[in-house]
Amino acid sequence: MSKITVAGVRESVRELLDYSENTKKRNFLETVELQVGLKNYDTQRDKRFSGTVKLPQVPRPNMTICVFGDAHDVDRAKHIGVDAMSVEDLKKLNKNKKLIKKLAKKYNSFIASEVLIKQVPRLLGPQLSKAGKFPTPVSHADDLYGKITEVKSTIKFQLKKVLCLAVAVGNVGMDEDQLVTQIMISSNFLVSLLKKHWQNVGSLVIKSTMGPSFRIY
Amino acid sequence: MFSNKSPKFSRGKTVGHSPEYVYTLHSLTPSRVLSSLSDRSLRVFDTGSGTNIAEILSFANAHKSNISGVSVIDSSTAVTAGEDGLAKVWDFRTNKATSDLNQSTGAPLLSIAYSKLTNTVASGTELVGQDARVVLWDLRHARKPVREYIDSHNDDVTCVAFHPTTPHALLSGATDGLVIRYDSAISDEDDAVMQVVNHGASIHCTGFFGNDIYALSHMETFSIYRPTDKDDEAEEDKPENQPTVFGDVREPWGCEYVVDIGKGYAAVGSNSEQTLSLIPMKGEKVLLENRIDLPGAHGEEVVRCVLVDERNSRVFTGGEDGNISVWQMEGHRSEDDGEWAEVSNDRKKHKKHKERRFRPY
Numbered sequence: 001m002s003k004i005t006v007a008g009v010r011e012s013v014r015e016l017l018d019y020s021e022n023t024k025k026r027n028f029l030e031t032v033e034l035q036v037g038l039k040n041y042d043t044q045r046d047k048r049f050s051g052t053v054k055l056p057q058v059p060r061p062n063m064t065i066c067v068f069g070d071a072h073d074v075d076r077a078k079h080i081g082v083d084a085m086s087v088e089d090l091k092k093l094n095k096n097k098k099l100i101k102k103l104a105k106k107y108n109s110f111i112a113s114e115v116l117i118k119q120v121p122r123l124l125g126p127q128l129s130k131a132g133k134f135p136t137p138v139s140h141a142d143d144l145y146g147k148i149t150e151v152k153s154t155i156k157f158q159l160k161k162v163l164c165l166a167v168a169v170g171n172v173g174m175d176e177d178q179l180v181t182q183i184m185i186s187s188n189f190l191v192s193l194l195k196k197h198w199q200n201v202g203s204l205v206i207k208s209t210m211g212p213s214f215r216i217y
Numbered sequence: 218m219f220s221n222k223s224p225k226f227s228r229g230k231t232v233g234h235s236p237e238y239v240y241t242l243h244s245l246t247p248s249r250v251l252s253s254l255s256d257r258s259l260r261v262f263d264t265g266s267g268t269n270i271a272e273i274l275s276f277a278n279a280h281k282s283n284i285s286g287v288s289v290i291d292s293s294t295a296v297t298a299g300e301d302g303l304a305k306v307w308d309f310r311t312n313k314a315t316s317d318l319n320q321s322t323g324a325p326l327l328s329i330a331y332s333k334l335t336n337t338v339a340s341g342t343e344l345v346g347q348d349a350r351v352v353l354w355d356l357r358h359a360r361k362p363v364r365e366y367i368d369s370h371n372d373d374v375t376c377v378a379f380h381p382t383t384p385h386a387l388l389s390g391a392t393d394g395l396v397i398r399y400d401s402a403i404s405d406e407d408d409a410v411m412q413v414v415n416h417g418a419s420i421h422c423t424g425f426f427g428n429d430i431y432a433l434s435h436m437e438t439f440s441i442y443r444p445t446d447k448d449d450e451a452e453e454d455k456p457e458n459q460p461t462v463f464g465d466v467r468e469p470w471g472c473e474y475v476v477d478i479g480k481g482y483a484a485v486g487s488n489s490e491q492t493l494s495l496i497p498m499k500g501e502k503v504l505l506e507n508r509i510d511l512p513g514a515h516g517e518e519v520v521r522c523v524l525v526d527e528r529n530s531r532v533f534t535g536g537e538d539g540n541i542s543v544w545q546m547e548g549h550r551s552e553d554d555g556e557w558a559e560v561s562n563d564r565k566k567h568k569k570h571k572e573r574r575f576r577p578y
Contacts, residue, residue, distance in 0.1 A: 016420045045238050046256045046537075047474075047519060048375070048393050050419035051436030087450075114458075118445035126368040130347075132393055134415050139459070158372075158392060192467075195434055195474070195488050195519050212382060212566065 001187050003198045004217050006180060012206055012214040013179045018060075020172040020208045026029045030209040031060055032170040032179060034186055038163045039202035041194070049159040049193065053186050057178050058152045059168045065101075068112040068120065068135060082105070087116060087168055090123045100127040109136035109151050157190065165190075165204070172208050183216070219509075219530055220544060226511050226532065229543040239535030240523040245309065246292045249273075250524065250533060252541060253284040259297060259467070260307060266529045266544065274309060286329035288338070290356075297477075298329035298340050304354070318354045320362050323554020330387075332379035337363070341374025341389055349374050351389045353401055366406050369397050371415075378424040388430060390420030396432045398444070402571065414442045425505055437475050439463040441501055461501050470496060470505065476520050485524040486514060491530045493520050493534060511544050 020030055041049075067077040067084040077084035093099045104127055112120060112135035119137060120128070128134050136149045157167045167190070169182045187204055196202035204217035238255040238414035245251050250262045250270070261274035280299030289295050293309045296318075302325055304318035320326075326343040331338050336357060342350045349372055353364035372393040380386035383400040395412040403409035418434035425431075430442045441461040467473060472485035472494070483503065486493045493514035497504045504535040514520055516537030 009258050047521075048392070048419065048421070048435045051434055051438075052394075052418045115451070117415075118412065118447050118449060119412050121407075124449040129397075129413060130368050130371055132371040134393075134395055134413055136415055136417065153419070154396075163390065169287070190244055193474075196517075197489075 002184075002191075003201070004184070004187055004204065006184060009183050009216050010176065010180050011105045012216050013176055013183065016206055016208055016211060016214050017172060017176060017179070019211045024089065024211065026210055028061070028209075030172045030211065030217065031168050032172060032174075032182075033166045033207050033209075034169045034183055035089050035203075035205040035207060035213070036165045036167070036187075037135075037203035037205070038159070038165070038182050038189060038194070038200055040142050040196060041159075041163060041200050043163065046195070049165070050157065050181060051193065052156050053156065053167060053189055054150065055153045055169065055185060057170065057182060058149060059155060059170045059182065060152075061171070061173075063108040063152045064106070064112060065142070065151060066107040068110060068116055069140075070113045070115055072140060073113040073138065073144065074114075080148075081147060082144075087123070089118070093124070095123070095125055097125070097127065100124050101131075104128055104131040104133055107133070109133060111138050111147060111151060112136070114139040134204050155186075169206075186216075219527060221530075221546060221548070222410060222507060224509055224530070224546045225548075226509060226544040226546055228511070228513065229531070229545050230270050231542040232262070232270055232272065233538075233540050237539045238537045239539060239541055239575050240521055241287045242522040242533050242535050243287055243289045243295070243542065244524060244526065245295070246530060247526070249292075250541075251287065251289065251295055252292060252535060253279070253287050253297065253523075255283070257282070257284055257299075259287075259295075259307065260282065262541070264526075264533070264543065268464050268531070268543045270533075270541060270543050273454070274312060276307070276312075276314075279305070279307075279314075282325065285325070285327045286340070288329045288331040290331050290333070292463070296329060296331055298326035300325035300327070300343070301500050302326060304329060304338060304340055305403075305555065306356070306359070316359050318359050318362075320350075320352045322348070322350070323364070324348070324350065327375050328377045330379050332384070332387075334379075334382070334384040337379075337401070339371075339377045339379065339387055339389075341377045341391070343373045344371075349391060349393075351377060351387075351397075351399070353387075364401055364404060364409075366399065366409065368397060368406055369410055372419075376420055376422045378422075380428075381424050383428075386425075388423050388425065390416075390423035390432060392419040392435075394420065394434070394464035396420060396423045396430060396442070398430065411447060412445050413436050415574055416440060416442075420477070422477065431478060433475055433478050437465055437477065439466050439475070463503075470503070471508075473518045474519065476523050480525065482525065484520070486520045488517050488519065492515050495523070495525070515540055515542070 018127045074084040259276040259279040270502040282300035286298040302323035324345040328341040349370040351366040355363040370391040376390040398412040416432040473487040476484035495509040518538040522535040532544040
């Protein structure tokens, strides 16, 4: 019942990739965004349209993560080459606002051992929440690498007072198939949350960071 | 929840306010319901004990902007929050707003809660600049806030809730995906924050189930979290501390959206099927098999509020079609129904002594 077809999206993805690879190649990895234009939606009165989309592939591969771990998780993190800090490391910051602010700026996201996460407010104060970077919990039973990939693959979306929304769904380094899948999954997921589904969608457009827009609906 | 294990409900009276939306329904007394609508009005309805509903009071322009939340204080008082940055206390005996609760910034208020344990009102604000606040007023000294927590959230604070029996225990939820538990007796924010839960998605509503914390997101993911002690340095994974993660409930609960969770049930709806259902919950157990359907609901429109009146075996619903409907459990007898519903021969005998319509023969 989706109003977009794989074939249709593939056509636009092809054009988008062609432009970014051949017509005007940039010296950085461009992100591909899905831009949703809503209609029949009242930003004042209707229920909030806000949440996260989890995608199969990491859309922006250069995201940096730091793990706050107990001994077990610090080991696991070091094993996969991810920065980690122990309780002692966090205590050393001495709740210094400047240092914690620096820490918040240094990484895109944080993950914390479940057994440790309850101590984060006391160890670090509110700075991480204020920066929108309060850690995601990970338990010993979870696969740490899987959790890190999950955090990197989860994109926030929120509609605020205007009728359009943009979500990062991939990058121009992905192959055609991957991008098509990312776009299909995110479009169908977002539409499923709208009360009138496709009747609330005015347009769907994909765009690379510095490239032109391609309309897919 | 209701006396009957598999009750059937049918629609009684409906009052319409199209094209407005009905945002909230609260019980003031067993026969009075308070509602807020998108036209910025606050309305009181007399509901008797049956399927009747009739408007008896209306306050137009209750706020200069959208009414974002309502909380009942007692049978004749309520407090409302507005996007005009004000919280107002209303007295329904004198029919006016008795006080304005001011706050320093005038930031739009998005949520409100009242605790009778401490006579305190809490409200969450929209993000303005860098700040999204949780503001508290003591109703005895309502001139200015008694507390403001400004550092804990990073985005619009959409929900606040007090613990029903532990004084000062307060929750706030925001579109930053966090639910924060405070001891609001403490003024220093660093010390007042007892626990931070990262639910991972924009919070629609949060509250206490006993001492556990539930969180429902705007994308219908639901979890129940355990209370934790921030000074507890124990490093083992205690199994009892694991949250119960329901995930996206739309498929398992057979719905397209969740209206509300709390007070022993989850109210869920589907626009395309035009249904609204109440799913009883016993603690964490979701009793899908005892699901109660309200057939037809509000058509294709979203249901925004549900009020269950167990004593009279009825349910009130309000939706984006502007309607407020009363639903009565079939088989339930009400003294009031004589005047309004279809009267069977049986019922005529039990008809309450009210003024009878003049019958010349």
